[in-house]
Amino acid sequence: MKWKKSAFGILALGASSALVLAGCSADAGTDSNGDAAAPNEDGYSIAFVQGVAGDEFYITMECGIREAAEAAGATVTVQGPQQFDPTLQRPIVDAVVASQPDALLIAPTDVTAMAGPIQAAADAGIQVVLVDTTLEDPSMAVSQISSDNFGGGEAAFAAIEAANPEGGKVLVVSVNPGISTTDQRAAGFEAAAAENPAFESLGVEYSENNPALAAQIVTAALQANPDIVGIFAANLFAAEGTATGVQQAGRDGEVTIVGFDAGPAQVQQLRDGVVQALVAQEPASIGAQGVAQALAALEGEPTEEIIQTGFTIITADNIDGEGGEAAYRSSC
Structure with a gap:
């Protein structure tokens, strides 16, 4: 981590590019039959399940996901529970699995309670990327991307x-x-x-x-x-x-x-x-990198197992400069 002094006189992490903390996943780009998935005529389909709907953090992440997906010719659907609650998130994931997208980007609302439904997605041949939050056992995911x-x-x-x-x-x-x-x-x-x-x-x-x-x-x-x-x-x-x-x-x-x-x-x-x-945090970067990892998996290319993004300390001294640029969005 790169630390620097801010004008507020505190230690702060620079808003740096992603730091890869672990190695590659060897078999990330396969479907349930062990073959690399192929896009349909409209490109790959990506489902994003937020931790909670209406949170500007997840809205900003959605913006990063949509921008990266559009550049790659992929389509995106977005859903999220009204509260950060696994009992509300689980039926959303079940419905997503039934719709069979090519990839699922999800912020699990509990480290254990969401393991079953997310495993079901992976078992159905959907490439899973954990964004923001993770699980006690994230082995079904091709990548985990979060802040430090x-x-x-x-x-x-x-x-x-x-x-x-x-x-x-x-x-x-x-x-x-x-x-x-x-x-x-x-x-x-x-x-x-x-x-x-x-x-x-x-x-x-x-x-x-x-x-x-x-x-x-x-x-x-x-x-x-x-x-x-x-x-x-x-x-x-x-x-x-x-x-x-x-x-x-x-x-x-x-x-x-x-x-x-x-x-x-x-x-x-x-x-x-x-x-x-x-x-x-850097939610847009987390989202964009989530798309990149999902697409790599779908193309049968190596993926990064764990990626950490940086963060910026915003104070009254930098809010009209770099601090303001790090603020979240309320819409895309």
Whole structure:
């Protein structure tokens, strides 16, 4: 990883090109009979199943997928559950498998609960690429593409640490346990906090991807621990709710908030001074590389087993420059 100092005075990862962490998958480009798949007259068909519909992170990823697919002459369908919930995502995957696309790009909503339906897709000869989140056993996928989530959590703590050099209590607001990406972000933050004895971590609270619940969690935490100096919100909806909770508690400007993800609402909160830093992923790049890996598999070419993308720390100092360029889109 390449670290650099931002104008905010924190350590940040550069928005670099993808880093390949593992070797190639030897048999990625075959169908259920062991033969390389061939496109139909309209090109390959790619299904993208989001972690949750309406999330600007996944919308931006969709834009990257559509642009890459269009350039390759492939078609794309997009579906996602209304909540980040495997019980809602599973029937969507079952329907996708029944429609028999050539490839499936999916962000699993649980590391174990989604293994069965995704395995069924692979067993049906559909080339599977895991984007953003992953599974405990991802062996059925031809590639896994995600951000360096552990490093992102470390960088989030570095931002809080720089803003509060005397230390204090810190809190993580995440989504649900069992989600690979947010679990890694929280782990990175907690590991970094443990290295500085001036800080005391209050642990991880889960907001179920609900901004209103995140706001309630934060308001209650600030009442019980008025000496909290920093809160790390591990995804877009947690960040939105955390900022609201701090405002409701009347603690604007007193608590350093670092949010993971950079949707329009989070960017506005940064501009308003409610949030002090955002950790922006590269969802469009994840999507485009997902298409590239799926097409390689369909053509019988080698694929990269694991790919990590970088992220950008957005602050008030760079929001009108490179930071703003890393912000997410609400439509393609």
